[in-house]
Amino acid sequence: MAKRTLGLGKQNKNQKKQKVSDKSTPAGSPTPDVSPANQIIVEVDEDKDPEDELVQLKGLWRTYFDSDRDDELVLNGIVHECDRLLRSSNEDASLKLNDEFHALYALALSELTIFKAGEEEEESAEPKNVETVTQFFDTALERCNLGLAAFADSSLLKLVAAKILLQRIPLEYISHLKVADKNADELKLDLKLKEAKSDFCICSNHLELTFEVLQLFDDLLDIVENFGHEDDIDEGLDSDAEEELEMVKLSHKHPLYKIQKHLNDNYAWLREQFQSLFKELKKPEGQDEEVISKTPELKLYHPVARRLGQLYLKAAEHPSQIFLTLAYDNEEGQKKIDNLTEKEAQKEALSLTSKAVEYLEEARVEHDPQTWADVAEAVIDLGNLYDAGSSDQEKCYKKAEKILTKANKATHGKYEDILNNLLDGE
């Protein structure tokens, strides 16, 4: 060891020299770089036997699940380990494989598709990788089904089956679709989605995975909603987030036609599931941040509440628009839009937006002003829905002003513009 350190720059220079001289040695079997980055530290639950192979497998999956998920090697490691355990269990009757084993095996296989699809993008001319993605998904589902054959009541395996399907629909199918496609009968994506929905269940022991599966569903609906607009979003120099894009009209033979047609029902289903998940969660109350981050039912409370709030706001958009048009922008004297009268639209929009406010209130985090502003913005929406000049409306605006003033102070003026708009309107 050096007597004293050299200084950052010199150290770097020396290392570079070393690298160069390393390269000049004859290339035999390359010595693997045993830097700490190449080693994985697997944490296992405190109360579990660290020597237990299934406990280790679970730890390995956890390592991947909690990471940035950019390390294919960890997944390969899991798959190899599963293969090995499977062989051992055939030879050694004392090694009992449980449903979790099958679930992790299937999850690892399905996650590998992300890397395979990435390779596919890089070598776009290679149809081989498309097959690989298909194969991996097939194998993952097969593993799930084998598990379910042994553990028919396993909610975890059902959840994993739903996860695989929800990941598969966009990755394997939608990514190759064009607006003009008419192969609905061949792909049957709506049936696949239906299957995923029926497989889905809230897994109390795997809340994070449950949340993730719902997010996959959420993303999928978003993809369907924006299908055909991908280029509009990326290209136009001034694509303005404030402008809503109309959904692209699809032929009824298009694989996404039916899903698009039932988008509202699907969003309603998603809200229901999120609500069921929310019931499993606990509101963090003064616990240490580290404790919260390690306890799924605490950790997920705010994000699930927030998403629920956003989903209710989204649901309220349509009736709100109808109400605002009929009430304030109705020069032609229309009585109904989409079969809703002004009053009906107002009632529906108010009920949905109030729900949104409730959830966003639950999502409020003391040290995150964005979560306060989310509440304020929803409250402004709510205020807009009450009769003009009514005390309810005033109450909403006052409440929003108070929250935004505080949030604005906490964020060096980030909400100045919204606040000014609100005050100008008064």
Add this chain to the structure above:
Amino acid sequence: MKRPSSGKGAEKPSKQQVMEVDKVKSLFNKKIWDSQFQDQLKQEIHDAKPYTWGNIRDLVDDELLRNVRKEIETEIHFTKKETDIYKVNQSGDLANLSGLDWDDLSRLPNLCKLREILYSEVYRDVISYVTGAGKLSGAKMDMSINTYTKGCHLLTHDDVIGSRRVSFILYLPDPDKTWKEHYGGGLRLFPSIVANVPHSDHTAKLVPQFNQIAFFQVQPGYSFHDVEEVRVNKHRLSIQGWYHIPQEGEPGYIPGEEEQWVKTNTSTLAQLESNVLQDYEFPKDERDILPYHEVKHFEKILADHSDEKEKENTPVSAVADSNTLTDEELRYLSEYISEDYLTASGIKSLQSKFLEKSFLQIDSFLNEKKSKLLKQLIRHDELEEECPYEANKVEAPWKTAIPPHKWRYLYIDGKSPENFRTEQDILERLNNEELPNYTLLKQSLNKSKNNTEYELISLVEFLKSTIFKKYLALLTLLCPLSERMLIRRFRPGKDFTLATQINKNELLKNIDGFVDAVLEGTLCLTPSAGWESGEVGGYELYMDNQNDEEADKDIEDAAVYKTDDSGDSVLINKPPSWNSLNLVLRDESVLQFIKYVSWSAKSSRWDVSMQWDVKTVDDENDE
């Protein structure tokens, strides 16, 4: 520091077809040919603050500019570039447009036409007249296209490079929408306290609109400006260009004028490096020498060769002269530092890591009690207290770091309050130098109002203690000779430091064992999340400035740190975090900076910045 466009691409184009004067004039708004308009503009520019600048709305034919925008949108590829001074989407240099092949010309005919009229003699003469800048070259064209998207910015600089005489920016945001002030992206102009020392805050700002041009005479030491960060997901597209001193063969050409100009105007950076300007930098990049009676203990600790008997007979001073920590020292250190880092094995492990890498990253450095207290206080300040964004609103014990073409942040340095507004303020301070005294400063605080500052200063008192420095000597095996401590706060949408090399201590360089490097410590106390990706800046970056081929002293381009595929030039990139201490022995070849903190960051970056000059002590036992 390198400017966004170095002007290297400016060249004399080969022959090109010249448009008729009438045709050129017809492509401009006809008001600019009106002498009354010109005189009025000339007067406005003359009277403008903080220096001569002007702008014209609806400059060129609307259709032409819309077509240019369309061409840019469809034909030009932008790449996002980020350095210490900017983040921007840059296109290739357009100076050699006329040298493009016919294919390319046909792709960008409107842009080519625009460039031709902007450099036409008849238009140049208008700009020359209204700015009073003298004749401008039409041969040396120098333009680039940038688009500033969310998070993009360009920090304060004066545009002084080569033969530039007038800078201009023609704006092309969405032609059908008004660009609103809260979108950001404004052009902001800074007044100067004295030449080359701009004020911390701008005094003029232009909110750019489609087809608006802003321009100013390049004035060494005065024409400081920046581009405010764009805050929304919109493209603030602009064409930036310069008019140069007339070239040989052009009207107004004076032999030797350009050479003289370039010679006189050393770059901003070179001026900053000169001694006089260093006087105008606050806080000073210098470390105060420690009293010898303190240093001699560190020497003994590092050369610990005294026998046990001798130790027994020696009375204990602030620290015991042995290379282990006494119970009393441990008790003192554990007031602040996590126990894990105080055990003999903990220290040994840190020591060997530091020896191997020349840097150490110590997470959860402060113990839980102190960490919790400080986090609660800093968070409270972030969420409940108004943070001053203008230098004249900054209150003691905080100060604003100047000048803004080198850095801007809030800091506490343990000295008397100051808030420089004039040259005289600075001269008075320079005539009355003082050493930091955090203890005295703490006593002057109203604890109920400045509770956070009170606790942060207590932390600095601890870090300045002899016992902590003994601990530091044990971790690094280096003997501290001098020190400087700053409590810093980098506000979102406001603060940064540009890349600098270490400022060596001239007074200590001849000391035996003096290490040609500075030991730096940054204890980051940033209470918010969301910094990891680097998108919102605030990270502390150490990069290699070694150039093996040529010993180029000029800090050519910090840009390479993001475009260098090998990643070799980045030595350390540490995003803001809570309670982590970075220790680095930084030698001369290493540049360091804190990236501008984006407006969308969730909080300020808070840290305690420490520096020590160090020397080695020979361990006689080993010899």
